[in-house]
Amino acid sequence: xxxxxxxxxxxxxxxxxxxxxxxxxxxxxxxxxxxxxxxxxxxxxxxxxxxxxxxxxxxxxxxxxxxxxxxxxxxxxxxxxxxxxxxxxxxxxxxxxxxxxxxxxxxxxxxxxxxxxxxxxxxx
Numbered sequence: 001x002x003x004x005x006x007x008x009x010x011x012x013x014x015x016x017x018x019x020x021x022x023x024x025x026x027x028x029x030x031x032x033x034x035x036x037x038x039x040x041x042x043x044x045x046x047x048x049x050x051x052x053x054x055x056x057x058x059x060x061x062x063x064x065x066x067x068x069x070x071x072x073x074x075x076x077x078x079x080x081x082x083x084x085x086x087x088x089x090x091x092x093x094x095x096x097x098x099x100x101x102x103x104x105x106x107x108x109x110x111x112x113x114x115x116x117x118x119x120x121x122x123x124x
Contacts, residue, residue: 073122077118090104
């Protein structure tokens with residue numbers, strides 16, 4: 001029984017010495033090197049030749065905002081500026097330590113509505 005214990009201890013010592021002597025070989029086998037990921041902005045290598053600009057229109061039909069619509073947008077922004085200036089003056093005159101007056105809330109909603117209308121017109 002002593003021989004089997006001795007043989008077992010010698011075998012385990014040999015395995016431990018081998019693992020200490022060659023850690024790079026064991027680690028290299030366990031984890032392979034990761035493959036680089038392709039760039040999402042790289043051209044598709046599977047695309048057929050001649051379709052580099054497929055679906056891209058060189059002459060867009062939309063020329064921008066018409067002069068009539070632009071004048072309407074400008075008038076609306078002037079009105080919006082006037083409304084916000086009046087709103088600021090009303091806020092300065094109001095005692096805000098008490099409850100907020102209902103007319104101020106309505107005026108703020110009108111300003112927000114006007115700003116959204118201008119934004120929609122600019123989007124086209």
